[in-house]
Every structure is written in structure tokens, then in C-alpha cells.
Amino acid sequence: MAGSDIAVTGLGLVTPGGVGVGPSWDAVCGGRSAAAHDPLLADNQVRISCRVPDFDAEELLTPRKALRLDRFVQFALVAAREAIADAGLDPTTWDGARVGVVLGCADGGPGTVEAQHHVLRDRGAARVSPLLLPMQLPNMLAGQTAIEFGAQGPNLVVATACASGATAIGVARDLLLLGRCDIVLAGGAEAMITPLVMAGFAQMGALSRREDDPAGASRPFDADRDGFVAGEGAGIVVLERLADARARGAHVHGRIVGYGSTADAHHITSPHPGALGIEAAARAALADAGAAPGDVGHVNAHGTSTPLNDLAEARMLERTLTGSPLVTSTKGVTGHMLGAAGAVEAVFTLLSIEHGLVPPTANLTTPDPRIAVKLAFTPTYMSFDLALSNSLGFGGQNSVLAIARA
Template sequence: MSACRVVVTGVGPVTSAGVGAKEFHRGLLDGVSAVRTITRFDPADLPVRIAAEVDLPEHLTPPRRDAVSTDRCVQLAAAAAHLALEDSGLDLAAVDRDRVAVAVGTGCGGAESIERGHLAFTGRGPQGLPARFIPMSMANSTAAWLSIRYGLTGPCATTVTACASGADALVAAHQMIVTGEADVVLAGGAEAPVTPVIVGGFARMRALSTRNGEPERASRPFDADRDGFVIGEGAALLVLEEAGHAAARGAVPLAEFRGYGRSADAHHVVAPRPDGSAAARAVTGALRSAGLTPADVSHVNAHGTGTVLNDAAEARALHTALGPDAARIPVSATKSVTGHTLGAAGAIEAVASVQAVVHGVLPPTANLDVPDPETGLDLVGGQPRETEVTAVLSDSFAFGGHNVVLAFTRPEQC
């Protein structure tokens, strides 16, 4: 592991379970799913009519100028960035902004703008398109907007690896700091996929839960009665810093971003490799990068989508990579509460992992009524679990076979 250390000094979660660090943490510990009937559009014609939507508080609602010129994905990320910078106490006026970078992951980009633009085009032709259709639709708009908004002239990157995008953005940020490109990176993920075409498309694949009559019980990772995932929207930005830079300004790190592992299934564009072998290599890589052994791991924040195949493959991956310790290590699935936020999920779950380190409390997995006995894991269900947390692994496994596992530890372990 490089001598250059990367620490987390601020977090900004924007989720259906809570907006802001305190509210998000409280929502996770409550263990109540935030999935409800869709309100962002009329879902009556769709076979799936549920999702996890974000209710932005008034002080984080974009001004009219931004509301009409940016996609909702950007708007959620803007709220997350504001919260993360506030949480970190970083004074941008006091740092070299050439050394401050941005890295944001997204799976769908400006999906809502694309759909609205297509409808306008089919109705009125090219003249019906908004003048800002292209910048509102681009996947890189979120990262670019944050760079412009805060005058951050360091590297500015966008990662697009489906449901691993947010985690991949954190990896990119880690690399920027370790290689000396940046001292600080505003990094994470954002997604606004609660749209007719995105929901309809996933429903057409039969990837989504169809529990329309009981939405709060639909997202149930690792439960024996799971029947698919639930789409959610949200964002999370983290302030990552080189440890010396954080210390010089008197910042107290929340956790250390100790390492990561990545791999590809090379198996199928949507189905995971059934034996979880490639995902296991990502887990092993994270341990190696972080200088940890399975015995050091206190908690796993699982990818845990709630689909039959993905949960089973993830459980096999954990057993392969962690050996006998897999049955000992407590596992939580954040998506049971937040829904699956696609490209934002890895960043939101990174925040949950950091908070587990900070508070020593593991969030429960909602709707874990009958844990699938095939998993062989210590699944945290029912109530939060207080325990000593020194090292957490956060899994992100995506369509296309993209596997990313992040490792967070107590900062004093360095």
C-alpha cells in the first residue's frame, strides 16, 4: 500500500431514507424501507409502480434558474456536494483549487432530460427540443457542473459502470490523491432514474419487484421471499483528502479510505457469474490493497439488490474470499431501505460504511423476515447492532460484470 493515505473528512448523502449525514444515519438505523408508490410521474400504465424517491428540503431545492437548466441528477448531486463540503469544514477559499478534483459516477446521466427531449422532438421536431437539451442530457454534466459551481480546476472525471459507477468514482478519486494529482477530491455518485422509460425498461427485464400493493415491503435483500430490486434515486458525495492535507487544516477524519479491489465477471451483460468467483477476486483485491486479512473485517455493506441471482452470487463471493470468517462477519444491505440507486449506490453505501466506522452501529436490513438459509451469512436484521467496527468492506456489483469493493477503516489504524 502506498504511503500516501486517503481519508474521508465529509459526507453528503441525499437519499429517500434521509438527506444529510444525521438524517441518513437515523433512517438507516430505523430500518424502515423508504419505497413508496411513484409520484414523479403517473405510473398507472406500468407493471411496476413503486420506487424510492427523494424529498429535498427547501434549503437544498435548486433555484429556478438551475431547476430549468439542469437535470434532476445534477440537482441531487448539487445538494449532496453542499452537504459534504459543509460536513468537512473545508474552506475552498483557503485551498489551491488547482489541487481540488471532482469524480462523479452515474449509470443513466440525464435520463429525465433525455426522455422529455425525445417526447418534445417527436411532437414538434428539432424546434421542440430545449436549447440546453445536450448539456442537460450528458452523463458528465454532473461532474462538470460541480467543477464550475465551486471553481475546482483539478481533474474532473465521470465514471459510467452501471451500478458500480459511484464506487468506481471513489476509486478514481483515491488514485488522483495517491498519484499526486490532487490533495482533495469531491467524489461519489448521483442518479435520477425514476422515469417512465427507465422503470419500464427494468420491469420489462423482470428485474424489479412487483409488490405494488405493499411497496414498503418490496425491497428485501437476502430474504427467502425476495422477487427483485426496487429503483431509487439519490446521490452521495464524499470529501476525500490526502491525510497530511487534512491534518494541516485541523480536520478530524471520519475514516480512512484504505483500499479497493476491482474485477470483471466476463460472463453476461446482466446476470452475475453464478459462482461469484470474479466478485470474490474484487473482495480479495480490496483486502490486499488495504493491508487487511479476513480476520480484520468487522462488517460488510453488501451490494444486496434483492434479486434471486445477485444475492446468491454475492454470498458465494464472500464465502470464497473471506473463508471461514464469512459466517462471522455481520452483513447489512442498505438497498433494503434506500432502494437501488444504480450509479449512486456505491457512494451512498460508502457513506453508510463510514458511518458504521464512526458510530460503531450496524444498520439492519429491512424486510429480512426469513433470511435465505443458502447464504450462510450473519445477516443483520430487525434491529441495529452495536459492535466495535474497525474495518468495513462495501460491495458494488453491476450489470456488465463490473465488480468494485471498497475498504474503510478507523483512521487511527494507519
């Protein structure tokens, strides 16, 4: 279905592996976990996280933007700037009316909300910042990105929990196919590692308690997995219609050739035990791509390191795909980046197919014996033409992207 192909011409990342595509890709290929004890969580039940290292908003943006933008927006602007430069585009000369922004996040700016709640409690309502709402509202993720780069086309934020970043790329693809715009900045950003949010996850029993070994805590598909480690950051891609990208001589990293989105309609937090929703999304993405189950060479799995998710997803892949595609989860390195995860993992999938290199599943030492899919234990060089990137979210929301070689 070449007429439905959407080209990815720009990539941008801010992850716990580093600031930029290069450091992030090196970290996941090297299997270097970013998890560590987090001083800001010192009073929490779980005190480990995957933070973005050496992120200096004043230097990367400006002191004014560092003060006036929540961390999740800061991540997005830095990643978007890298993606736009990688695409060879100049926001000062593009037709802004034909440039859209579709970004995903699960929560917006909880760090700002918590900080201003302390101000309200300790100093009174008159001292609360007038920037509270412009900083924390989820829609400001796309709004501030549009302001920064002069993108005047469709401007959307989608919230499908931990599937948000992938959903945003799927929606952006639809806008391009409908002719609503010519370029879309798509992806996701998240900065939810705050004491309150992490306390909530801990109370749910979702987080790994392996505090004696933070670097080994996130271990997707491993028999000893006990929960996820929270991460933060952003992943942004520049999307264009393939014909437009080729006409301007752009480098194409890969193509988004299919998208599937479904709901489990089952439970507020647990995936469907039979993974029927994510299976339907995977089959829809393959059908959209005009591909067969045996065409998939690689899967970047959601692979959260939680007992329920990993088993259900692996069993779904086993019965849905043929040909034993190589499966990995990069969350062993980055942790679970929540609403940014799907976008970041889509970028990793694009890099895998472009470079012929599948990153390892970090910390996978003893696979769950109930899991039969072919898992990547080490960095693996291989050539393949089609990959899937899976994303699942609370509320039973599922998104699958089918990604093909350029």
C-alpha cells in the same frame, strides 16, 4: 499501509431516506423503507419506487439551477455542498487547480431526454431545448460540480453501471496517491426513475412486483425476494491524503485503505454464478489495504434483493472472509440507487465504523436458507476497525472499497 491511506473528511447525502446525512442515516438505522407507489409510473408495469422526499431544487439551489440542471446533477450539487461544509473547506479560498472531481452515474439525465422527446414528437424539432445536451450528458455531473465549486483539477465521470459510485471513489483515491491533486470530491448521483427506464427494467424481470406491499418489496437476502426497487439520489465524499487532513486539523470520518476493481467477463446483466469477479475485487481490496480476510468486521453488501445477486454475493462472502463479519444491505430502505448506490453505501459504511452501529437489513424476515453469512436483522452496536463496501454492475463490473477507522 499508512502511506496509502486516504482520509474521508466530508460526507454528503441525498437519498430516499431524506435530504442530508442525518435524515438518511436515521432512516437506514431505523429500517424505514422509502418504497411507495409512484404517480409518475402510473402507466407502467411496475409502479413502485424509492423517491427522494421533499427535494425542492428551487429552494435547495436556485430557481435558475432548478430549471437548467437535470435532477441527477441537482442531487450531486446538494450532496457536495453538504460534504464540503462537513469537511470545513471553503471553495472561495481553496486552490482550485488542486481540487479534483470524480463522480459516477449509470445513465446521465434520462428524465431530460424523455421530456424533450415528447417536445420533439408533439411540437417539432424547432421547440427542442438548446439545453438538452448540457442537461443530459453524463459528463456534466462532474462538469457542473466543478463550475459550482471552482474545482479546476482532474474532472471525470465514470460509468460502471451500479458500481459507478464506488468506482469513482476508488479512482479518486488513486489520483490522490499519485499526487495529481490534494482534494477530490468523489461519489455518485442518479435520477433514472422515469417511465421509459423503469419499463426497461421491468421487461428484464429485474424489479420487484410486490405492489400490494411497496414498503416490503425490497428485501435483501430474504427467501421471498423477487427483485429490486429503484431508488435515486447522491452520495459525495471529500477525500484528502491523511497527512494533509491531519495537518489542517480536519475531522476524519474514516479512511479508504483499499480498492479492488474487476470484470466478470461473463454476462451483460447476470453476475457470475460463482461470484468470481467480486471475490477477486474483494481480495484485491484486502491486499491493497494490507489486511487479512479475518480482519473484516462488517460488510455493506451490494444486496439488491434480486434472486441471483444476493445468493452469489453471500456465498462469495462466506468463502472469502473469516471471522463471521456482520453483513447488511441498506437497499431495504433506500432501494437500489443504481449508479449512486456504491457511493451512498460507502458513506453508510463510514458512518457505521465511526459510530459503531451497523444498520439492519430492512424487510429481512425469513433468510434464504442457502445463505450462511451472519446477517444484521436489527440495528447492532459493535466495534470494528475494517469494513468492506461491495458494488456490482451490469456488464459484470465489480468494485470493493476497504474502509478503516480513522
